[in-house]
Amino acid sequence: MSKHLTVSQVLDWRPDTLTAQATDWDRQANELRSRLEVQSRAVDDSHDTWKRTSGDAMRARFAQINEKALKTVGALEKGRDAANTASQNFTTAILLVRSTKMSAEGKGLRVMPEGTCEIKEETKQLIYSTVNGDAERYSTAISALQVDADSHTSYVKYALSLAADADNQAVTTINAAFADLPTVESFGNGSPTVKPEPKKPPENGTPEENRKYWDALTPEEKAQMISTQPAAIGSLDGIPVDARDQANRNLIQIEKDRIQTALDSGDPSKMVNPKTGQWESPDTLTKKLADLKAVEQAVKPEDGKPPRKLMLLDMQSGTQGRAAIAVGDPDTADHISVTTPGLGTNLRESLGSMVGEADTLKTESERQLRAAGSDDTVSTIAWIGYDPPQKTYSDLDIANVMLQGRAEEAAPSLAKFYEGLDTASTQNDPHITALGHSYGSVTQSLALQEGGHAVDDAVFYGSPGLGGHALTTTPPWVEGTPIGPLNDKVHSAEDLGLQDHHVYEMTEKGDPVANLNRFGQSPNALPWVTHLSTDEITVDGQTYTGASGHAEYPRTDNTTQHLHRSGYNLAAIVAGLPDNATNPQHR
Structure with a gap:
């Protein structure tokens, strides 16, 4: 009786969107790294053309900016790796949930959203007809099928649990990848900016609304x-x-x-x-x-x-x-x-x-x-x-x-x-x-x-x-x-x-x-x-x-x-x- 993942939610997952995001983060990391390398060569060449105190100050300033920018490159690469891993884990989770669901349905069971497997009414009717209405044989057959239903329930719920683990791991690793990004202010460019107050929690919000609010905030x-x-x-x-x-x-x-x-x-x-x-x-x-x-x-x-x-x-x-x-x-x-x-x-x-x-x-x-x-x-x-x-x-x-x-x-x-x-x-x-x-x-x-x-x-x-x-x-x-x-x-x-x-x-x-x-x-x-x-x-x-x-x-x-x-x-x-x-x- 949970508000968490259901069978249909997992089967509707699109791992390819994570793969696409990983590709985009990889592109951004490569482009930023290339531009930094070009700038680094230009700064290195300035030793002969821009000397003394002002030249040294420029090169020191660039070193600071370059260090922070490389942290951004590293974050993008970590995000790429986390998204690719999540895509693979999601694909595995989908296959496992789908296979356990199909296995249960093959036994004449109905798979409920939260993973519980129940005997279909038409399956009961078919069994009753097969045993010619014999109450004892019907009871024995239903009892055996209920054992199957309980077993398949545990399989489907285990698959959902693994899917939830994959989901939680994806959130954790992707958030961790970008947790230490340098702030815009730390680069020291332009005029100081005033930090806006974080958005306040929803008034009398439901737990789900509260969680969405919290997840939308940055670590800072x-x-x-x-x-x-x-x-x-x-x-x-x-x-x-x-x-x-x-x-x-x-x-x-x-x-x-x-x-x-x-x-x-x-x-x-x-x-x-x-x-x-x-x-x-x-x-x-x-x-x-x-x-x-x-x-x-x-x-x-x-x-x-x-x-x-x-x-x-x-x-x-x-x-x-x-x-x-x-x-x-x-x-x-x-x-x-x-x-x-x-x-x-x-x-x-x-x-x-x-x-x-x-x-x-x-x-x-x-x-x-x-x-x-x-x-x-x-x-x-x-x-x-x-x-x-x-x-x-x-x-x-x-x-x-x-x-x-x-x-x-x-x-x-x-x-x-x-x-x-x-x-x-x-x-x-x-x-x-x-x-x-x-x-x-x-x-x-x-x-x-x-x-x-x-x-x-x-x-x-x-x-x-x-x-x-x-x-x-x-x-x-x-x-x-x-x-x-x-x-x-x-x-x-x-x-x-x-x-x-x-x-x-x-x-x-x-x-x-x-x-x-x-x-x-x-x-x-x-x-x-x-x-x-x-x-x-x-x-x-x-x-x-x-x-x-x-x-x-x-x-x-x-x-x-x-x-x-x-x-x-x-x-x-x-x-x-x-x-x-x-x-x-x-x-």
């Missing part, structure tokens, strides 16, 4: 935007994670200085949020400083730990600081997860532990992948990109946990974040899993209902519901009756933009929230949701204990120092190994 313009407009770039879904990370790290000190200056002034007029125009109390500003300190600590490199990427930092949109941190590189990972938390979560008190849980989840997911013989990589993201209701009574914020308002406000941003991961990925079809705990599962559900198609799997745990038409707790006498489901907004995986059997839920023993039915029915009461056991289990000699209560799902057991069964399940779904969670004894 990108560096300028990261330096001068970090808030705009750091929150731009769809662009490379390294750019977002660098911009957001730049933003930390800027925001610390802004908030500290407001506090030091003691002037209420300087405590106005520059984005919302709302006055912020000294207590709110102090908490936001603590939020920033927590972010700084969470993104610090640690020996033996995967890198942390600061994908979001926003101290102005809400009453709380907002951030998202990835453990590992989501742009290159085969599997990506995004965890959305609930009641009481904030940066200063929760971010550190959430990032630690993300690190443990990544480790366990990759352990299960290695046990399955896969070298796939995983990136896990802690997303606190909204204002979860807080456990505070003085401002009555805790009352918001009984309302959908905060979740509804956050859903569009979270949905765009999901889509941005898909757009920024260098993988053709990254496997993305949405995870949501408690009130965060309501936010997650509403985000999935926004209509995106980036997410492949969803796990709701400790969930009070997936969204209701009316906000009400279902009375016990209504549960299990035809009246109960009437409040549900979500009636199938399709309502969440997912395929059947790709929606999961977990309910620990003694978790009262998971049975509230506050926002529609809790997912543990929905028959179309796959229910994952949280009972203790031993796999590969390792015991994953059961837990109890509302908060332990992703945490480590203090006695065994390993994840609970619920954490093992999360890792299995994130790794794309659902059988490990639904049927762990199969191993």
